[in-house]
Amino acid sequence: MTSSNPSGDVDTQSAENSAxxxxxxxxxxxxxxxxxxxLILLHGHLANEDDLMGILEFLPDEFTVASVRAPVAMGPGFTWFPLQHDAAYSVDKVTAAVQDVVDWVDSNRGGHSSVSLLGFSMGMAVATSMLRARPADYAAVVGLSGFAVPDEGREFFRDEELQANPVPFFxxxxxxxxxxxPDRIEFTHGWLNRHTRLTKVLYAGMFHSINVQELGHVREFLQLSVPGVSRTPPQR
Structure with a gap:
């Protein structure tokens, strides 16, 4: 996904207020x-908080969108946790990063009619983990070209609660x-089928990215899944 800044007023919350x-x-x-x-945007590995803001024009106008930067500086951008094949990876590092975002959401959800999540690549792993930690907190979740992580028995993941009351998931x-x-895709597919109200769409020739057709489907999904969002066409 190419980094892009949205038009209009944007303010950035500084991390200096808290470690x-x-x-x-x-x-x-x-x-x-x-x-x-x-709607909270969660970027992928080695990207930053500006990366997904280029999709704003495709999203329903009713949303306030907040794009969150991952906590660990790496290469040209930031990452949420070590890659799963790295020796430094652990599910505890996943849950620590996710808990920080959950805590931030708790302090910022007041006054909003609902909260939904959209994650790209590793950001989808964060989005699914946030949903699993707080199954009743989110109206809908979008995962793009990403995956979910195995829970390894951690109580942080409340999958049984989510399975009992599945949330719409694109x-x-x-x-x-x-x-x-392929192993991450296989796990993710099985987990989403068991625990969410899944809408799954495949796109040929997109590879590891986001395309305009997909964004049109995301818009429709959010319009159908989130209360108070109208079915208006994008203003482009």
Missing amino acids: REPVVVWSRPEQERQGTPL WGRDQEDPVIS
Whole structure:
């Protein structure tokens, strides 16, 4: 996904306020957020909080969008946790990163009519983990070209609660995605089928990215899944 800044007013929340407070870029100034549904964007490995803001024009206008920066600086951007094939990876590092975002959401959800999540690549792993930690907190979740992580028995993941009350989930990907390994796809597919109200769409020739057709489907999914979001066409 190519980095892009949205048009209009955007304010950035500084991480200097707290060592564990994420950097966030918003689509609206604070005085315009009251009563709106909140959509949280979670970028992929080695990207940053600006990376997904280029999709704003494709999303329903009713949303206030907040794009969150991952906590660990790496290479040209940031990452949420070590890659699963790295020796430094552990599920505890996943849950620590996710808990920080959950805590931030808790401090910012007030005044919003609902909260939904959209994650790309590793950001989808964060989004699914947030959903599993707080199954009743989210109206809908979108996962793009990403995966879910095995829980390894951690109580952090409340999968039984989610399975009892599944949340609408959109999963878009290309079968030829060269980044997400087949074993992670197999696990993710099985987990989503068991625990969510899954809408799954495959896109040929997209590889590890996001395309306009997919964004049109994401818009429709959010319009159908999130209360108070109208079925208006994008203004482009």
